[in-house]
Amino acid sequence: MPYKRVCAFCGREIEPGTGKMYVTRDGRVYYFCSSKCQKNMLKLGRIPRKIRWTEAYRKEKTVRLHLLQRRGNEGKNTGIAKA
Numbered sequence: 001m002p003y004k005r006v007c008a009f010c011g012r013e014i015e016p017g018t019g020k021m022y023v024t025r026d027g028r029v030y031y032f033c034s035s036k037c038q039k040n041m042l043k044l045g046r047i048p049r050k051i052r053w054t055e056a057y058r059k060e061k062t063v064r065l066h067l068l069q070r071r072g073n074e075g076k077n078t079g080i081a082k083a
């Protein structure tokens with residue numbers, strides 16, 4: 001059974017039989033679903049966390065929202081405690 005891999009940049013599952021495996025000279029292995037992802041990572045040197053269409057960005061966004069909500073609630077709680 002073919003093993004499903006995840007794109008190193010966008011974080012999406014790569015369809016077996018498609019995509020590209022890229023090995024750097026220092027031995028790190030990257031799997032890319034498309035040339036778009038490969039260029040963004042290697043040529044343009046972009047960080048997946050900062051690109052909106054990646055899975056890493058979405059994950060960080062949910063964490064950020066969660067933290068903001070928690071902070072908001074904490075602020076409210078202290079407000080209630082004071083009043």
Ligand SMILES: [Zn+2]
Nearest residue numbers: 007010033037
């Ligand atoms: Zn990708």
